[in-house]
Amino acid sequence: MARLDVTEMFQDISFPGHLHTQDSLQQAVEFNFQDTDILIASYPKSGTTWMQEIVTLVYSRGDPHLSQTVPNWTRAPWLEQYYCTAVLEASSAVPRLLTTHLPYRLLRTAIQDSKAKVIYVSRNPKDVMVSFYHFHKMANFLPDIGSFPEFLDRFLEGKLHFGSWFEHIIGWTQTAAVSNLLHVTYEEMLLDPQGAIKKISLFLQCPLAEDEINNCVKHCSFSSMKDNKMINYTLVPQEIMDHSKGSFMRKGEIGDWKNMFTEEQRRRFDSVFSSKMQQCSLQFVWEKPDEEEPNEEEKLPQNNTEPRK
Numbered sequence: 226m227a228r229l230d231v232t233e234m235f236q237d238i239s240f241p242g243h244l245h246t247q248d249s250l251q252q253a254v255e256f257n258f259q260d261t262d263i264l265i266a267s268y269p270k271s272g273t274t275w276m277q278e279i280v281t282l283v284y285s286r287g288d289p290h291l292s293q294t295v296p297n298w299t300r301a302p303w304l305e306q307y308y309c310t311a312v313l314e315a316s317s318a319v320p321r322l323l324t325t326h327l328p329y330r331l332l333r334t335a336i337q338d339s340k341a342k343v344i345y346v347s348r349n350p351k352d353v354m355v356s357f358y359h360f361h362k363m364a365n366f367l368p369d370i371g372s373f374p375e376f377l378d379r380f381l382e383g384k385l386h387f388g389s390w391f392e393h394i395i396g397w398t399q400t401a402a403v404s405n406l407l408h409v410t411y412e413e414m415l416l417d418p419q420g421a422i423k424k425i426s427l428f429l430q431c432p433l434a435e436d437e438i439n440n441c442v443k444h445c446s447f448s449s450m451k452d453n454k455m456i457n458y459t460l461v462p463q464e465i466m467d468h469s470k471g472s473f474m475r476k477g478e479i480g481d482w483k484n485m486f487t488e489e490q491r492r493r494f495d496s497v498f499s500s501k502m503q504q505c506s507l508q509f510v511w512e513k514p515d516e517e518e519p520n521e522e523e524k525l526p527q528n529n530t531e532p533r534k
Protein backbone atom coordinates (compact mmCIF):
# COMPACT_ATOMS: atom_id res chain seq x y z
CA MET A 226 0.00 0.00 0.00
CA ALA A 227 1.36 3.44 -0.95
CA ARG A 228 2.58 5.58 1.92
CA LEU A 229 0.79 8.86 2.70
CA ASP A 230 4.11 10.14 3.84
CA VAL A 231 4.32 13.92 3.51
CA THR A 232 6.71 15.80 5.77
CA GLU A 233 5.95 19.14 7.38
CA MET A 234 9.03 20.97 8.72
CA PHE A 235 8.43 23.33 11.62
CA GLN A 236 11.12 25.02 13.72
CA ASP A 237 13.73 22.45 12.63
CA ILE A 238 11.57 19.45 13.49
CA SER A 239 9.83 17.20 10.97
CA PHE A 240 6.23 16.12 11.48
CA PRO A 241 3.91 13.80 9.55
CA GLY A 242 2.12 16.10 7.10
CA HIS A 243 -0.92 13.85 7.12
CA LEU A 244 -1.81 15.16 10.59
CA HIS A 245 0.14 18.40 10.87
CA THR A 246 0.07 21.61 8.84
CA GLN A 247 2.01 24.86 9.23
CA ASP A 248 -1.23 26.41 10.51
CA SER A 249 -1.96 23.68 13.05
CA LEU A 250 1.61 23.78 14.37
CA GLN A 251 1.56 27.56 14.58
CA GLN A 252 -1.78 27.45 16.41
CA ALA A 253 -0.28 25.00 18.92
CA VAL A 254 2.68 27.24 19.75
CA GLU A 255 0.29 30.17 20.21
CA PHE A 256 -2.33 28.13 22.07
CA ASN A 257 -4.29 29.99 24.70
CA PHE A 258 -4.09 27.64 27.69
CA GLN A 259 -6.75 27.93 30.35
CA ASP A 260 -5.71 27.38 33.95
CA THR A 261 -8.06 24.39 34.15
CA ASP A 262 -6.48 22.60 31.16
CA ILE A 263 -4.74 19.24 31.55
CA LEU A 264 -1.93 18.64 29.05
CA ILE A 265 -0.39 15.20 28.54
CA ALA A 266 3.07 15.70 27.04
CA SER A 267 5.22 12.88 25.74
CA TYR A 268 7.66 11.79 23.07
CA PRO A 269 5.84 9.28 20.80
CA LYS A 270 5.60 5.70 22.04
CA SER A 271 6.18 6.61 25.69
CA GLY A 272 2.72 5.65 26.98
CA THR A 273 0.67 8.61 25.70
CA THR A 274 -2.49 6.64 24.95
CA TRP A 275 -2.23 4.86 28.27
CA MET A 276 -2.11 8.21 30.08
CA GLN A 277 -5.08 9.51 28.05
CA GLU A 278 -6.95 6.45 29.24
CA ILE A 279 -5.89 6.81 32.86
CA VAL A 280 -6.85 10.48 33.06
CA THR A 281 -10.25 9.76 31.46
CA LEU A 282 -10.84 6.93 33.94
CA VAL A 283 -9.71 9.00 36.92
CA TYR A 284 -12.23 11.72 36.09
CA SER A 285 -14.98 9.12 35.65
CA ARG A 286 -13.91 7.41 38.92
CA GLY A 287 -13.13 4.13 37.16
CA ASP A 288 -16.30 4.02 35.02
CA PRO A 289 -15.20 2.94 31.50
CA HIS A 290 -18.26 4.32 29.64
CA LEU A 291 -16.52 7.37 28.15
CA SER A 292 -13.35 5.52 27.22
CA GLN A 293 -15.41 2.82 25.49
CA THR A 294 -17.58 5.22 23.49
CA VAL A 295 -15.35 8.15 22.49
CA PRO A 296 -12.01 7.76 20.66
CA ASN A 297 -8.94 8.87 22.55
CA TRP A 298 -8.05 11.46 19.89
CA THR A 299 -11.39 13.19 20.55
CA ARG A 300 -11.25 12.89 24.33
CA ALA A 301 -7.70 14.24 24.45
CA PRO A 302 -6.85 15.79 21.05
CA TRP A 303 -3.26 16.44 20.03
CA LEU A 304 -2.76 20.18 20.25
CA GLU A 305 -0.60 20.31 17.14
CA GLN A 306 -2.81 18.23 14.85
CA TYR A 307 -5.08 19.84 12.27
CA TYR A 308 -8.38 18.76 13.83
CA CYS A 309 -7.70 19.99 17.39
CA THR A 310 -9.46 23.34 17.11
CA ALA A 311 -12.61 21.73 15.69
CA VAL A 312 -12.70 19.16 18.51
CA LEU A 313 -12.28 21.82 21.18
CA GLU A 314 -14.94 24.03 19.62
CA ALA A 315 -17.41 21.13 19.57
CA SER A 316 -16.89 20.31 23.23
CA SER A 317 -17.80 22.12 26.42
CA ALA A 318 -15.86 19.73 28.66
CA VAL A 319 -14.07 21.20 31.66
CA PRO A 320 -11.30 20.51 32.28
CA ARG A 321 -10.12 20.24 28.68
CA LEU A 322 -7.84 17.26 28.23
CA LEU A 323 -5.11 17.88 25.65
CA THR A 324 -2.16 15.90 24.36
CA THR A 325 1.11 16.96 22.75
CA HIS A 326 4.26 15.42 21.33
CA LEU A 327 5.87 18.85 20.96
CA PRO A 328 9.11 19.55 22.80
CA TYR A 329 8.96 22.13 25.58
CA ARG A 330 10.86 24.72 23.54
CA LEU A 331 7.92 24.99 21.13
CA LEU A 332 5.29 25.39 23.85
CA ARG A 333 7.33 27.46 26.33
CA THR A 334 5.79 30.81 25.44
CA ALA A 335 2.25 29.47 25.40
CA ILE A 336 2.38 27.52 28.64
CA GLN A 337 4.93 29.08 30.97
CA ASP A 338 2.58 31.62 32.56
CA SER A 339 -0.40 29.32 32.72
CA LYS A 340 -1.54 27.24 35.67
CA ALA A 341 -2.57 24.39 33.34
CA LYS A 342 -1.55 21.01 34.71
CA VAL A 343 1.04 19.09 32.68
CA ILE A 344 1.55 15.34 32.98
CA TYR A 345 4.82 14.38 31.32
CA VAL A 346 5.07 10.69 30.42
CA SER A 347 8.46 9.14 29.73
CA ARG A 348 9.72 5.64 28.96
CA ASN A 349 13.19 4.19 28.70
CA PRO A 350 14.40 5.33 25.28
CA LYS A 351 15.49 1.92 24.01
CA ASP A 352 11.92 0.64 24.36
CA VAL A 353 10.61 3.92 22.91
CA MET A 354 12.81 3.46 19.87
CA VAL A 355 11.83 -0.18 19.32
CA SER A 356 8.13 0.62 19.70
CA PHE A 357 8.52 3.55 17.26
CA TYR A 358 10.37 1.33 14.79
CA HIS A 359 7.52 -1.20 14.73
CA PHE A 360 4.95 1.60 14.56
CA HIS A 361 6.61 2.99 11.42
CA LYS A 362 5.92 -0.29 9.67
CA MET A 363 2.16 -0.07 10.19
CA ALA A 364 1.65 3.72 10.16
CA ASN A 365 1.46 4.72 6.51
CA PHE A 366 1.65 8.40 7.41
CA LEU A 367 5.21 7.89 8.65
CA PRO A 368 8.20 7.56 6.32
CA ASP A 369 9.61 4.25 5.20
CA ILE A 370 12.34 3.85 7.79
CA GLY A 371 14.55 1.25 6.25
CA SER A 372 16.53 -1.14 8.40
CA PHE A 373 16.71 -1.23 12.18
CA PRO A 374 20.35 0.00 12.22
CA GLU A 375 19.35 2.98 10.04
CA PHE A 376 16.44 3.73 12.34
CA LEU A 377 18.74 3.55 15.37
CA ASP A 378 21.08 6.09 13.74
CA ARG A 379 18.22 8.46 13.05
CA PHE A 380 16.85 8.12 16.59
CA LEU A 381 20.24 8.89 18.13
CA GLU A 382 20.74 11.84 15.76
CA GLY A 383 17.26 13.20 16.60
CA LYS A 384 16.24 13.05 12.95
CA LEU A 385 12.99 11.11 13.23
CA HIS A 386 9.60 12.84 13.05
CA PHE A 387 8.89 14.74 16.29
CA GLY A 388 12.60 15.45 16.76
CA SER A 389 15.07 14.35 19.38
CA TRP A 390 14.05 12.18 22.32
CA PHE A 391 16.95 13.72 24.27
CA GLU A 392 15.77 17.27 23.67
CA HIS A 393 12.22 16.24 24.55
CA ILE A 394 12.92 14.69 27.93
CA ILE A 395 15.51 17.26 28.99
CA GLY A 396 13.25 20.13 27.94
CA TRP A 397 10.17 18.92 29.78
CA THR A 398 11.78 17.45 32.89
CA GLN A 399 14.88 19.55 33.47
CA THR A 400 14.21 23.01 32.09
CA ALA A 401 10.45 23.48 31.90
CA ALA A 402 9.26 26.47 33.88
CA VAL A 403 5.77 25.06 34.34
CA SER A 404 4.24 25.53 37.76
CA ASN A 405 2.13 22.34 37.73
CA LEU A 406 4.06 19.44 36.22
CA LEU A 407 3.89 15.77 37.19
CA HIS A 408 6.38 13.34 35.69
CA VAL A 409 5.13 9.77 35.40
CA THR A 410 7.04 6.93 33.78
CA TYR A 411 5.71 4.10 31.63
CA GLU A 412 7.62 1.71 33.84
CA GLU A 413 5.96 2.88 37.07
CA MET A 414 2.54 2.57 35.42
CA LEU A 415 3.39 -1.01 34.51
CA LEU A 416 5.07 -2.03 37.77
CA ASP A 417 2.79 -0.21 40.19
CA PRO A 418 -0.47 0.74 38.44
CA GLN A 419 -2.32 1.39 41.70
CA GLY A 420 0.44 3.70 42.94
CA ALA A 421 0.70 5.53 39.60
CA ILE A 422 -3.06 6.05 39.34
CA LYS A 423 -3.24 7.27 42.94
CA LYS A 424 -0.43 9.76 42.26
CA ILE A 425 -2.14 10.99 39.07
CA SER A 426 -5.54 11.30 40.75
CA LEU A 427 -4.06 13.35 43.61
CA PHE A 428 -2.27 15.60 41.12
CA LEU A 429 -5.60 16.11 39.32
CA GLN A 430 -7.21 16.88 42.69
CA CYS A 431 -9.60 14.02 42.14
CA PRO A 432 -8.69 11.55 44.90
CA LEU A 433 -10.21 8.10 44.43
CA ALA A 434 -11.37 5.38 46.77
CA GLU A 435 -9.55 2.05 46.61
CA ASP A 436 -12.27 0.31 44.57
CA GLU A 437 -12.31 3.22 42.11
CA ILE A 438 -8.55 2.93 41.68
CA ASN A 439 -8.92 -0.80 41.13
CA ASN A 440 -11.54 -0.17 38.43
CA CYS A 441 -9.17 2.26 36.71
CA VAL A 442 -6.40 -0.35 36.84
CA LYS A 443 -8.70 -2.96 35.34
CA HIS A 444 -9.89 -0.79 32.45
CA CYS A 445 -6.47 0.60 31.55
CA SER A 446 -4.72 -2.77 31.55
CA PHE A 447 -2.94 -3.74 28.34
CA SER A 448 -5.47 -6.50 27.56
CA SER A 449 -8.45 -4.25 28.17
CA MET A 450 -7.04 -1.43 26.05
CA LYS A 451 -5.99 -3.81 23.28
CA ASP A 452 -9.65 -4.85 22.87
CA ASN A 453 -11.03 -1.31 23.04
CA LYS A 454 -11.73 0.05 19.53
CA MET A 455 -11.72 3.59 20.90
CA ILE A 456 -8.04 3.21 21.69
CA ASN A 457 -6.50 0.49 19.56
CA TYR A 458 -6.78 2.48 16.29
CA THR A 459 -8.63 -0.28 14.45
CA LEU A 460 -11.25 2.40 13.62
CA VAL A 461 -8.63 4.20 11.54
CA PRO A 462 -8.75 3.32 7.80
CA GLN A 463 -6.22 0.79 6.59
CA GLU A 464 -4.54 3.28 4.25
CA ILE A 465 -3.55 5.27 7.35
CA MET A 466 -2.71 2.40 9.70
CA ASP A 467 -2.20 -1.02 8.20
CA HIS A 468 -3.15 -3.50 10.89
CA SER A 469 -1.97 -6.40 8.77
CA LYS A 470 1.55 -5.12 9.51
CA GLY A 471 1.23 -4.89 13.30
CA SER A 472 -0.83 -3.68 16.23
CA PHE A 473 -0.83 -0.29 17.90
CA MET A 474 -1.16 -2.14 21.23
CA ARG A 475 1.83 -4.26 20.31
CA LYS A 476 3.56 -5.81 23.36
CA GLY A 477 3.36 -3.39 26.27
CA GLU A 478 6.51 -4.61 27.98
CA ILE A 479 9.63 -3.30 29.65
CA GLY A 480 12.86 -4.44 28.02
CA ASP A 481 11.64 -5.48 24.56
CA TRP A 482 14.68 -3.64 23.18
CA LYS A 483 16.76 -6.65 24.18
CA ASN A 484 15.07 -8.63 21.40
CA MET A 485 16.26 -6.12 18.79
CA PHE A 486 19.61 -4.67 19.84
CA THR A 487 22.91 -6.34 19.11
CA GLU A 488 25.63 -5.93 21.70
CA GLU A 489 27.40 -3.38 19.50
CA GLN A 490 24.17 -1.35 19.07
CA ARG A 491 23.61 -1.39 22.83
CA ARG A 492 27.12 -0.09 23.44
CA ARG A 493 26.70 2.69 20.89
CA PHE A 494 23.31 3.65 22.30
CA ASP A 495 24.70 3.72 25.86
CA SER A 496 27.62 5.87 24.78
CA VAL A 497 25.40 8.48 23.05
CA PHE A 498 22.95 8.30 25.97
CA SER A 499 25.72 8.93 28.54
CA SER A 500 27.08 11.91 26.69
CA LYS A 501 23.71 13.55 25.95
CA MET A 502 22.23 12.90 29.40
CA GLN A 503 25.31 13.95 31.40
CA GLN A 504 23.52 16.77 33.19
CA CYS A 505 20.33 14.82 33.71
CA SER A 506 19.71 13.04 36.99
CA LEU A 507 16.80 10.87 35.82
CA GLN A 508 17.02 7.14 36.43
CA PHE A 509 15.52 4.72 33.92
CA VAL A 510 14.21 1.19 34.28
CA TRP A 511 15.67 -0.74 31.34
CA GLU A 512 14.56 -4.24 32.17
CA LYS A 513 11.80 -6.05 33.97
CA PRO A 514 12.83 -6.03 37.63
CA ASP A 515 12.89 -9.83 37.85
CA GLU A 516 15.51 -9.74 35.10
CA GLU A 517 17.50 -6.94 36.73
CA GLU A 518 18.94 -8.81 39.67
CA PRO A 519 19.23 -12.47 38.63
CA ASN A 520 20.70 -15.04 40.99
CA GLU A 521 24.37 -15.78 40.37
CA GLU A 522 23.47 -19.13 38.72
CA GLU A 523 20.86 -17.51 36.50
CA LYS A 524 23.14 -14.82 35.09
CA LEU A 525 23.65 -15.10 31.36
CA PRO A 526 27.12 -14.28 30.03
CA GLN A 527 25.97 -11.13 28.20
CA ASN A 528 24.25 -9.83 31.36
CA ASN A 529 27.60 -9.76 33.12
CA THR A 530 28.64 -6.87 30.93
CA GLU A 531 25.29 -5.03 31.08
CA PRO A 532 25.75 -1.68 32.81
CA ARG A 533 23.28 -0.95 35.58
CA LYS A 534 21.65 2.40 34.98
Ligand SMILES: Nc1ncnc2c1ncn2[C@@H]1O[C@H](COP(=O)(O)OS(=O)(=O)O)[C@@H](OP(=O)(O)O)[C@H]1O
Pocket residue numbers: 267268269270271272273274275352355356357359415445446447448450473474475476477478481
Ligand atom coordinates in the same frame (compact mmCIF):
# COMPACT_ATOMS: atom_id res chain seq x y z
N1 LIG B 1 -2.07 -0.39 29.14
C1 LIG B 1 -0.87 -0.50 28.60
N2 LIG B 1 0.06 -1.30 29.19
C2 LIG B 1 1.29 -1.43 28.63
N3 LIG B 1 1.69 -0.80 27.49
C3 LIG B 1 0.78 0.00 26.88
C4 LIG B 1 -0.52 0.20 27.40
N4 LIG B 1 -1.16 1.05 26.57
C5 LIG B 1 -0.31 1.35 25.57
N5 LIG B 1 0.85 0.72 25.76
C6 LIG B 1 2.03 0.72 24.88
O1 LIG B 1 2.46 2.06 24.66
C7 LIG B 1 3.08 2.12 23.35
C8 LIG B 1 2.36 3.18 22.53
O2 LIG B 1 2.80 4.43 23.03
P1 LIG B 1 2.02 5.79 22.78
O3 LIG B 1 0.61 5.64 23.20
O4 LIG B 1 2.83 6.85 23.41
O5 LIG B 1 2.08 5.91 21.20
S1 LIG B 1 1.70 7.22 20.36
O6 LIG B 1 2.79 8.17 20.58
O7 LIG B 1 0.43 7.73 20.81
O8 LIG B 1 1.67 6.74 18.95
C9 LIG B 1 2.98 0.73 22.75
O9 LIG B 1 4.18 0.08 23.16
P2 LIG B 1 4.80 -1.23 22.44
O10 LIG B 1 3.87 -2.35 22.74
O11 LIG B 1 6.14 -1.43 23.09
O12 LIG B 1 4.91 -0.91 20.98
C10 LIG B 1 1.75 0.20 23.47
O13 LIG B 1 1.63 -1.19 23.45
